[in-house]
Amino acid sequence: MSLKSKLQRMKGHMALDSEKRASPAAARAAEEARGQTAAGLAAEAGGAGAFQTAEALAKAGGVLEAVEVSARAGGVLETAEVLAKADGALEAVGVSGEAGGVLETAEVLAKADAALEAFGVSGEAGGVLETAEVLAKAGGVLEAVEVSARAGGVLETVDVLIKAPGAPKTSEVSAETIGVFVAAEASTEVTAPSPADAESLSAIPAQAGKPPIPFADKWSRMQAFPYFWEDEHVMIREVRYPIGQRHGAYTFSQLNEAIAIWEASGREHPLSAAGKKADELLFFDTETTGLSGGAGNAVFLLGYSRLEGEEVIVRQHFLPAPYAEATLYQSFLEQAQKSSHLVTFNGKSFDWPQVRTRHTLVRDQVPALPTFGHLDLLHGARRLWKAELESCRLGIIEQEKLDVFREDDLPGFLAPVRYFDFLHSQDPDVIEGVLRHNEKDVLSLITLYIHMTRLLADQPSSDVSVAERFEIARWYDALGDQETAMAGYRLVADSDHVWSNRAKLAIGHLYKKQKNWQQALTVWEACIASSGYVPEEVYIEAAKLCEHQLGDAEKALRYTRQAYEQWKKRGTLLRNRTQSEAAAYQKRIDRLQAKVQGSAAEQESLLSGFLDWSDEREEM
DNA sequence: TCGGGATAGTAGCAAAGTCA
DNA sequence: TGACTTTGCTACTATCCCGA
Incomplete structure (x- = not known):
């Protein structure tokens, strides 16, 4: 059956x-x-x-x-x-x-x-x-x-x-x-409201010429109300929190501080909110009928949180029937246009492309999508915690980094099930778990943004681990902010953390970029002299510097041989790589050997010339 | 399951410097 | 002068992994 x-x-x-x-x-x-x-x-x-x-x-x-x-x-x-x-x-x-x-x-x-x-x-x-x-x-x-x-x-x-x-x-x-x-x-057709449900319709004041809303009293209890446009309606749920409310490790008011931190730092960074007001940031997340993308995958919930005055407002635009998509986007765009930047988690790859695709289908009826700036926190989170966390999913980050713990949360993969069930029954109880899940998501985005800002700005009160400090420095390095990167690397290099030598290698690279050869060599030689594991790259970089910038082929040969010996001891599982790397080491050694021998012969020749000349003098 | 952004790694190229 | 090496840049590819 x-x-x-x-x-x-x-x-x-x-x-x-x-x-x-x-x-x-x-x-x-x-x-x-x-x-x-x-x-x-x-x-x-x-x-x-x-x-x-x-x-x-x-x-x-x-x-x-x-x-x-x-x-x-x-x-x-x-x-x-x-x-x-x-x-x-x-x-x-x-x-x-x-x-x-x-x-x-x-x-x-x-x-x-x-x-x-x-x-x-x-x-x-x-x-x-x-x-x-x-x-x-x-x-x-x-x-x-x-x-x-x-x-x-x-x-x-x-x-x-x-x-x-x-x-x-x-x-x-x-x-x-x-x-x-x-x-x-x-x-199947949508189930007609029972007499008891019909009675509940009176919970929302009747609007002239508007169709009745099934289960209106339940929607009302969930703080959701209909939005009518062009003979269709969507539901808008609105929940307000005082700005002093705590969500995990921070209060919402600390978003203002986060923006002030970016202002004061003067640093260029993809997550910087410098020059923006809090209400310009829309912490945005969608729920869809699937993951596969494309036009067949509908967005049925557009949710966001935003600081508005002394409150954080969570607003969720819900699609109660597939044919009301134009109304969904109309209602969303009316509100969203007040902000200029989206803050999402994987929204660049998932949420926003989905919204764009679905909006295309109704673009003749509704306003164009604004060209938002977009801060996607996923990639930053991955940069900071990839090595540390088992996964960089928002749920894991909430637990491990934000002190946000969800009780009775609906797993995301059941959201489409619930939605299809809702289409069948029209009962808001069915979809409530999805709305609450989405609400938590958009609130956690605020907390995550505050937390990442404090880490990146290296706030004195923020508890930054050595591993985080290294990743932050690496990020600034990649962005070309050598000063900030150098400061971060130094703290790691001076620690007794296992990444101390990795930090020294990076510091040497920065000096090299600045053409400060002697400083680079000093750092790398300190690394070589350390008791910890020294990556072969440190020896090779020191060798290159000695050969090409400092004219010390003998030292370069010594470091290359050390690197080769260590590399042979360490071994590798990749045969082809082994052969090509071994050949590269040998080639470098041969070249340096020839150089050292050549320079020795030259010295001998010069010396013998000098002696010949002395003899001539003596003969004179 | 899938699309897509970010990242890491690699290849190719030009330019500059060095050396035989 | 040509070969070689390094550097710095761009372009491309592979991989990861997140969303519902």
Whole structure:
């Protein structure tokens, strides 16, 4: 049975009246039994007759009442077993779940091939984790994820499923899940609001001539309101934080300090915000329906945070239906144009190209995208922490560097699943996890920017590791800021860190660029004299300097031989490289040898000439 | 899974200097 | 004068790895 038909079956169960499923005779029995239930069975529930009564009720079609009674009587497991056989699975789990017997019930139902329904309802009853574990063992992995996603227990479920024997990889689950939902989305209509939901529409004041917003009260509770344009609407969620609010290691107000730091430093740097105001920086992140890029991949959420006065405002523009893209961009551009620079994490490669691609499809209807400046923090983060962190994903950096710890965060790979589910149900509860995930992302971008600024500006109060200091110096070196690079390298060179000699090598290179040959040689010779590991490059650089700038071929030969000996000892796994490098060493040695011998012969010749001349004098 | 930006490494070239 | 070496630059390629 396909997931879609299972879901429809599930809905069908919910809608079916139990009497219609029972025979007319059974319906009459149920009427009688229910009368008894209401009148007297509750009182008897604690007695030994509860189970039998429940069985009778179940057979008579009074499933719901039967479970309620037997659950109170403590006979949940047995009742559920009977009910499962009686095709009353869905209701049984619902009630027994509320009665606290979720795990046992689900186990029974899983065996009765009613896994999906069991999980759906028990998940909603709060027993997601346990149920998922049971279902995973019962082989209902994919269904477990699908339904638990609806029940809001995604993270735990996935965790359980990954650990379950024979479970597919997370990515496989999500890929298959996405596929299922894409198919479902293509073939189903948006669910009409129930009478209860219709009632909730009044939460947002009715606007003349505007269509009603499904689940308006839920949107309202999530601080989201509709934005109408050209007969369509998108939802805009807005959350405000006081500027003094802390997010991880810093308060938002420290963004102003970060900008002041760049102003004061006078340094040219790709991450510099010198000359900009805080509200010109848009900390931006999107959520999309996939990773593959191209026009088939829609951006359904444009989120950003921005300092505005004494507040940080998170604003999220959400696409409630695929046909409202023009409205999405119209609403976004109205706000975004107030800023001049995007600050993103991998946004140069991912987010912004996606936005550009999708905007192209509606460019005739909406304003052009502004030509933003763009600070992409990914590449800087990688420069600083590539050697130190297992990965430079934002989540890892948050934990290791920013003191930001997320609780109950929705994994990014489930965002498309949730979105397709939303398109199906229009229920904002389904998408809330994605909005909160995005909100955290755009807030963490502020914290990350403050942190990186403080490191790069080498603030006295910032706790910079030696490794970070070296990478920062290397960055300034690459940017041509020799003074800042030199200062950083010196601190590392003077430390007892393993990278001390790497820093000395770099300092020598800087002196060499400045044509300060003697200083370069002094640094490299200090490196050679050190007790730590000396890269061969240091010997070779010293040799080049001695040969070409200082005219000391003998010293150059000595350093080249030292480098070659060390290189031979160290060895290498790459055969071709070994041969070519060995040949290069030998060639250099031969050339220097010839030079040394030549100069010795020349000296001898000069000396002999002098002696000849002396002899001549003496002869005179 | 894929696109793309950044980085590192390499190749090619011209210019300058040195040397036989 | 030509061969060789280094330097500095540009262009290209390979690799990494991040986003949902």
